[in-house]
Amino acid sequence: MQKSYQxxxxxxxxxxxxxxxxxxxxxxxxxxxxxIEGSYGATHSINDERCLQCGQCLVNCxxxxxxxxxxxxxxxxxxxxxxxxxxxxxxxxxxxxxxxEAFGMEPGTLVTQKMYGALxxxxxxxxxxxxxxxxxxxxxxxxxxxxxxxxxxxxPNEHNLGPLPQFTSxxxxxxxxxxxxxxxLREHLSSAKSPQGMAGPVVKIYGAQEIWxxxxxxxxxxxxxxxxxxxxxxxRPEFTAAADYWKKRGHSANYQDTDVVLTTRDLARxxxxxxxxxxxxxxxxxxxxxxxxxxxxxxIFGATGGVMEAALRTAYFVTTGQELSTLDYExxxxxxxxxxANVPLRLKNNGPEIVLKVAVVHGTKNVEPLLKEVEQxxxxxxxxxxxxxxxxxxxxxxxPINPMGTSWVGKFxxxxxxx
Amino acid sequence: MKYNYVxxxxxxxxxxxxxxxxxxxxxxxxxxxxxxxxxxxxxxxIKMRMxxxxxxxxxxxxxxxxxxxSLMQMYGKLAGKPMSPLAEELFHTQYVNRMIS
Numbered sequence: 001m002q003k004s005y006q007x008x009x010x011x012x013x014x015x016x017x018x019x020x021x022x023x024x025x026x027x028x029x030x031x032x033x034x035x036i037e038g039s040y041g042a043t044h045s046i047n048d049e050r051c052l053q054c055g056q057c058l059v060n061c062x063x064x065x066x067x068x069x070x071x072x073x074x075x076x077x078x079x080x081x082x083x084x085x086x087x088x089x090x091x092x093x094x095x096x097x098x099x100x101e102a103f104g105m106e107p108g109t110l111v112t113q114k115m116y117g118a119l120x121x122x123x124x125x126x127x128x129x130x131x132x133x134x135x136x137x138x139x140x141x142x143x144x145x146x147x148x149x150x151x152x153x154x155x156p157n158e159h160n161l162g163p164l165p166q167f168t169s170x171x172x173x174x175x176x177x178x179x180x181x182x183x184x185l186r187e188h189l190s191s192a193k194s195p196q197g198m199a200g201p202v203v204k205i206y207g208a209q210e211i212w213x214x215x216x217x218x219x220x221x222x223x224x225x226x227x228x229x230x231x232x233x234x235x236r237p238e239f240t241a242a243a244d245y246w247k248k249r250g251h252s253a254n255y256q257d258t259d260v261v262l263t264t265r266d267l268a269r270x271x272x273x274x275x276x277x278x279x280x281x282x283x284x285x286x287x288x289x290x291x292x293x294x295x296x297x298x299x300i301f302g303a304t305g306g307v308m309e310a311a312l313r314t315a316y317f318v319t320t321g322q323e324l325s326t327l328d329y330e331x332x333x334x335x336x337x338x339x340x341a342n343v344p345l346r347l348k349n350n351g352p353e354i355v356l357k358v359a360v361v362h363g364t365k366n367v368e369p370l371l372k373e374v375e376q377x378x379x380x381x382x383x384x385x386x387x388x389x390x391x392x393x394x395x396x397x398x399x400p401i402n403p404m405g406t407s408w409v410g411k412f413x414x415x416x417x418x419x
Numbered sequence: 420m421k422y423n424y425v426x427x428x429x430x431x432x433x434x435x436x437x438x439x440x441x442x443x444x445x446x447x448x449x450x451x452x453x454x455x456x457x458x459x460x461x462x463x464x465i466k467m468r469m470x471x472x473x474x475x476x477x478x479x480x481x482x483x484x485x486x487x488x489s490l491m492q493m494y495g496k497l498a499g500k501p502m503s504p505l506a507e508e509l510f511h512t513q514y515v516n517r518m519i520s
Contacts, residue, residue, distance in 0.1 A: 003519075004517040004518075004519050005517075006515060049519050050519070093472060093475075094468065094472070096471075096475070097468045097471030097472055097475075098468055106467065107463075107464040107467040107468050107471075108464075108466075108467030108468045108469075108470050108471035109471065110471045110474060110475055112475065131487070131489065131490060133484075134484035134487045134490050135484075135490055135493075135510065136510075137484035137485075138484055138485065138490070138494070138501040139501050139502065139506060139510045139511065141484070141501075142501035142502050143502065146502070159502060175514065176517070178514070179514050179515055179516065179517040180517040180518065180519070181518075183516040183517065183518050186514040186515075186516070189514055191511040191512060191513070192510060192511055193510055193511060193512050197510070197512060198509070198510050201509040201510070202493070205497065205509070206493050206496070206497050210493075210496065238512055238513070239512075241508065241509045241510075242509075244508075245508070245509065290489035290492065290493070291489070293487060293488065293489040293490070294479070294487065295479055295481045295482055295483060295484055295486060295487045296475070296476035296477065296478075296479040296481070296482030296483075297476075297482055297483050297484045298484060298487070299472055299475045299476050299479070300472050300473065300475075300476050302468075302472050303468075303469040303472050303473070304469075306472070310484060313482070313483045313484070314483055314484050314485045317483065317485055318485070323483065327482050327483070333473075335462060335465070335466070390465065391462075391465035391466075391468075391469060392469070394465060394468035394469055394471075394472065395465045395468070399468075402464045404460040404461065404463055404464045
């Protein structure tokens with residue numbers, strides 16, 4: 001049997017503890033890949049070959065029986081204290097609106113500066129993944145614009161472009177879903193890497209040379225994501241662009257672009273181990289750090305529709321030569337399962353007007369009808385954003401487990417904190 | 420008539436019936452409310468976190484990726500422009516077939 005993992009890829013990240021599982025079947029309704037086995041009332045288990053490692057079952061288990069088994073908190077603390085590594089925290093958009101929850105704050109509290117302060121106090125250098133999200137928009141947006149020019153306007157193009165519609169490739173669980181269940185459609189995925197995929201090379205090449213002046217081998221990249229699937233993605237064997245770049249320039253070491261990944265929960269645990277409290281820590285600005293500069297477009301990557309909105313702001317400018325007059329693009333916001341919009345673009349230099357058709361989907365199960373259309377060649381869309389977790393990364397499988405959700409154990413603890 | 424057993428008739432007055440029906444309805448109503456509340460709550464924290472990100476967006480002086488000065492500086496020093504040969508090498512990838520046979 002062919003395995004659904006490449007060599008050295010992390011898997012079996014999400015596991016059910018058979019001693020705690022009550023066989024209640026709740027997790028099955030949240031699993032996008034039908035990967036959970038076991039009948040109602042019997043102990044459940046996860047079929048690793050089918051699993052996307054997204055962790056939706058984990059954050060929604062009423063009994064807290066599902067675990068993220070990849071724990072690198074102590075390894076990171078060791079690196080922070082070894083005195084020779086430059087440990088860079090690459091921190092994702094959705095972390096800053098949920099990290100506070102682990103320290104008793106309201107959901108949605110924006111703690112960017114306190115988070116920077118806490119990370120610095122722990123000994124991290126900071127790279128904001130929002131910067132990499134802007135980078136992703138430049139690559140993915142340019143790819144989309146070139147596809148429009150090639151396939152709609154019939155202009156010549158030097159790049160080897162995939163077909164339309166173009167799917168976003170930021171979500172590692174969604175990418176794995178395509179590779180696993182619809183490999184014939186993988187040409188439709190944007191060839192641009194996810195922000196995590198870009199952040200590593202940025203840190204280990206540009207950061208090493210221009211920002212911190214250290215050897216790339218001494219940089220230890222710690223990705224901090226709201227996501228358990230990012231642990232899997234970071235271990236993809238093709239994500240070694242920085243090492244490959246340096247090998248062509250006289251270096252010889254082998255390393256992944258992102259060395260390890262912490263979830264938001266893991267980061268909270270690490271900070272607590274180091275006795276750092278987000279509530280009381282000294283806030284810090286990173287205004288003098290180029291790799292922490294980000295735009296509003298980068299930060300909304302963490303919500304469903306955000307990648308689309310960010311891409312439209314840039315694609316509009318690139319194709320029409322003008323900035324959008326209103327930046328808030330409401331049709332792609334909100335929690336509707338499938339959102340669609342027609343965006344008219346008046347091309348620059350008195351070009352024709354074209355209508356860009358876009359769709360936004362969250363919850364991978366909801367994408368199947370759109371995939372059927374693509375398979376039959378009748379999809380009306382040019383650009384489709386897919387995020388695996390309902391609501392986007394803000395509700396990712398690595399986020400603090402919120403007692404408002406379906407986790408009854410958490411809810412119980414919120415009412416009776418001494419239990 | 421020694422062994423003639425007469426079952427005691429269920430005796431419930433109209434008032435008692437209305438009272439019990441009222442209690443039963445209240446119990447069902449509370450249950451239904453609790454369930455819908457749970458579902459609504461589920462969306463609530465997702466919405467609160469989303470609102471946090473949109474607030475961060477509005478706070479930024481610059482809100483479009485192509486206007487990120489440090490990013491453009493990096494392109495100037497490192498990769499030139501998006502989808503240049505070096506950008507393709509560092510920032511693009513291919514996908515694998517993982518179909519389980």
